[in-house]
Amino acid sequence: MMNWSGLLRKEFRVTRTLLLGVLTFDLLVMIGFFLASERWEFPYLTAIIGGVLTAIHVFFLPLYLLISLNTEGRNLHLWLHNPQSGARLLGAKFLNGLLAILISIGLVSSLSLLAYNIETSALELPIDNVWLFGFYFLAVIVTGSIYMGIWLIFYWTFYQVLKTYIGKWALLLVLVLVAFISWLGSWFSGTRLSEVLVEWGYVQLPSPLNMEVSQQEFGLTVSTFPFPVGNVVFDIITLVVIFLIACWLLDRKVEV
C-alpha cells in the first residue's frame, strides 16, 4: 500500500505544475467570458464557452499522460528500476491523469452551471434536461479521453520497445501502426461479427433532447432512447486488453 501511495504522490508531483497551469487557464477563460457576457449582454455565453472548454477535455488525458510518460522516458532507468509491476507503474500515471481531468472538468462544469444560473435569457431550458444533458456530455468526454489515454499508453510503450532497436524510425513505425489499427477498427465495425459482439443488451436511457413543438410553444421534455450495453462491455474489454499488453511490454520488452 505504501508503495502505491508513494507512486501516486510522485506522479502528482511530476505533473503538478501542468495541472496548476491548466486550472489557471480554465479559471481565466471562464471568468473572462463571464465578464464579457455581462458587458455585452450575451446570455449563456459563459455556459457555451464552458461547453467548448469541456469538449476540449477529450484530449486532456492522452496529452497529460504523454507529458508524464515522456518525463519518465528521458530517464527510463529511474522509473523502471522499481520492483512494482508495470500495471502499477502505468496505473499510477493513469489514475493521476484521471483525477486531474476530473478536477479540471469539474471546475469548468461547476463554473458553467453557476454562470447558467446567473445569466438570464428569454429562452428558459428545463433544469432536469440541462442536468441530464450535462451528465451525458461529461460522460462522453471523460470516457472518450480515457479511451484515447489508454491507447496512448499502449502506443508510447510500443514506441519505447522499438526505440531501443531502430532509434528515430520508431516514431514512424508507431504512426503506421496507429493508421493500421484505426483502419482495422473502422473495417471491423462494419462486419457482422462486430454487430454480434457490440449490439446487444439494449436498455432505455432517459434522453434530454426530446422536443415538443406546438403552435403555442417550443419545449424540451425527458424521453428515452435505446442504448446497447454490449458496446460498453466490448470497449471496456478492449481497453483492459490493450492496457495489459502495454504493462507486459513495459515489464518484459522495454529496455533502457
Add this chain to the structure above:
Amino acid sequence: MITFENVSKRYLTKHALSDVNVTIPEGKIIGLVGSNGSGKSTFMKMIAGLVGPSEGKVMIDQEPVSRRTANKVAYLSELDAYYSFFSVKETIDFFASQFQDFDVEKANDIVDFMEVDSSQKVKHLSKGNRGRLKIALTLAREVPVILMDEPLSGLDPMVRDSIVKGLLSFIDLEKQTVIITTHEVTEIEPLLETVIAIRNGKVLALEDVETIRERDRMRIVDWLKKMYQEEA
C-alpha cells in the same frame, strides 16, 4: 550468486555482449573494467533486469533476471538522473516507499556522512552532491546485489574520496555483493577483491586482485592492458 550463461546482446548491427559465460562470486567487491564501449553498462543493466539478453540466460540465485529483480538488486546508473522536484528528504522517502528493503536511517546516516543538506531540492544540488545522493540511495538498500555504474564519474577528488570511504563504511560483505565499473581504477583498487576484464562485449577474465598482485606482480590497470594485448 549471479550467473551469465551463453549470454549475447545484439542491437540491429551491433553486438553489445557476445557469448558471455561467467559466475560472479558472492560477498565481494568486484570491479568490472574495460575500455569505453566494451559492454560494461550493458552487463550491469542485464543484472539489474533493465536490458534483456538476445540469447542465453542471466540468473541471480538460480532465478532468471527480469525488471522486477529490482527487489534483489540496487542499481546506480552512470547517468545524472533524478526527480528534480523532490528535496533530498523527499527522494529518500520516495525510495523508502518503493523498496521494502530500503533503510531510511542508513540513508540519512550516509547523507549526513557525505555532508549533503537533506532539505535542499535535488535540482539545486551540485553535481558532486547529486552523486553523493545517488550513492546514499543505493547503499541504503539491504539487498544481496549492489551495482554501481561509474559512481565516481565527473566528480572531483574530494567527493571521490568521500564516496570510496562511504563504500567501505556502509557495505555489509557478509550479505552483499558489490559490482563497480569505473575508469578511476587506481582510486578504487584498494577496495576491490575481484576484477572482471571485458572487451568488445566479451569477458576476458575474472581474477582475484590478490592473485594479480602476487602471481603477476601487477596493478589492475597493467593487468587489464596485458589482457587487452593478449586478446588483440
